[in-house]
Amino acid sequence: MHTYLSLSALQSALTVPDLSAPDSGHAVSAMLASVTEALTQLWALPVVEHRPSPLVSVRDNYDRLGFSPDDVTRDSRYSRHISPTVMLRSHTSAGMPAVLDTLQPELRRYDTLHVLPGLVYRRDAVDRTHVGTPHQVDLWRLRSRGLLGVPDLNEMLGAVVEAVLPGARWRTTPSTHPYTTAGVQLDVELNGEWLELAEAGLVAASVLRASGLDPRRWYGLALGMGLDRAVMLRKGMDDIRLLRSTDPRISGQLNDLNPYNPVSTMPPMRRDLSLVCADDVDAEVLGDAARSALGLDADILADLAVLEVTPASALPAGAVLRLGLQPGQANILLRLTLQSLERTLTSTEANELRNRVYVALHEGPTMELITV
Structure with a gap:
């Protein structure tokens, strides 16, 4: 359906x-x-x-x-x-x-x-x-x-x-x-x-x-x-987000096909998530859900990488109980790379964005949120 x-x-x-x-x-x-x-x-x-x-x-x-x-x-x-x-x-x-x-x-x-x-x-x-x-x-x-x-x-x-x-x-x-x-x-x-x-x-x-x-x-x-x-x-660009950047240093180079002159990039921040999701979930589904959760801030999400997928059947009983895993679910280890093209993110902002993605993707009974 x-x-x-x-x-x-x-x-x-x-x-x-x-x-x-x-x-x-x-x-x-x-x-x-x-x-x-x-x-x-x-x-x-x-x-x-x-x-x-x-x-x-x-x-x-x-x-x-x-x-x-x-x-x-x-x-x-x-x-x-x-x-x-x-x-x-x-x-x-x-x-x-x-x-x-x-x-x-x-x-x-x-x-x-x-x-x-x-x-x-x-x-x-x-x-x-x-x-x-x-x-x-x-x-x-x-x-x-x-x-x-x-x-x-x-x-x-x-x-x-x-x-x-x-x-x-x-x-x-x-x-x-x-x-x-x-x-x-x-x-x-x-x-x-x-x-x-x-x-x-x-x-x-x-x-x-x-x-x-x-x-x-x-x-x-x-x-x-x-x-x-x-x-x-x-x-010669390595980040698709640059094509819609509003930074004048970048957007000013996007009105022709001349080589791109890289500008200084803002430092990335990474956050790892341990999620409970359906065991057949993939990076496309997770990526779309993360973009939707971030809304107008979606461009800050530079990368979402699935590090490991462990189905409930492959986990110790204690871990299954702690995570609240049900049949058909898996523990997904995810890494978010957060990077604005225009400014440096604060740790508080990165944690808040991490929490929004976590809430949207996690299907387990217990939330593990970072205090912001």
Whole structure:
């Protein structure tokens, strides 16, 4: 059974500014423009940009893109459902079925690049490279009366890499996606390390057919990329929270794609928690709950690391009794890293934030709070 977002949680999600918007003046928007321009120069094709509502049907987000009924990403632990049939999109690909539907009456030759950028909404782990509302873009080239194949896909990948990290080495590894065939993961080399940049493939015949398009006549290339990650790689940034910083020393460097000049960082503070939680809980669920508990202070949480998970069956009887563990529960050792980007936290502030996370995540009968 799904759990559904409250009205206040929905309103909060919908008020997060979209930095990919053309009028944002932000590096995320500049990256989107760079990638789009690279592909238009490569192919000399018309471009159509779509910015549909982030509220989508569950059917468009999953079923029409080929996700199986039991796919784990459908679980409310990882996605944000509004009702049994409506959700906040978990990927910008959710907008493509509606785009494909508009092509049913098209009888002429057709060759167009469709660009779908914007925020996506997930329950994600907390660390310096993940956030619950990242920016994504889907780039789909759709053609009728003309083949598109793996050579065209590789050409696309090369142009995207050049737009994100000019001159970088890149490689592909096979990767399965429900809405593509010949799927690949695109990696780039940076400072001697291979890092994932995007995923891509040929549009699956089943997806075309679901929109009434004959796969013997229609072909497509599909590429999905995280814009936040692309900007971080391009500018040399190591903390995704910097992209929304209000510190003038930081925000003043976020209106272009020039290299980032690090500013002095505030010292981190760490707090360890011993929690009682369901034994199947994971970092994504805990991270989302922690963000929700902290509300406007969520950006101070730089990292949430699960250090150890010990189910009740593996603990001594005395520990089970002391913690009040029930069947199906576990003792979770968690480490919070608290760090403001703008100021130094006091110990009292760190303890207060720790307590808010503890109360939200702990399911045991006894609270162990720090006096603030």
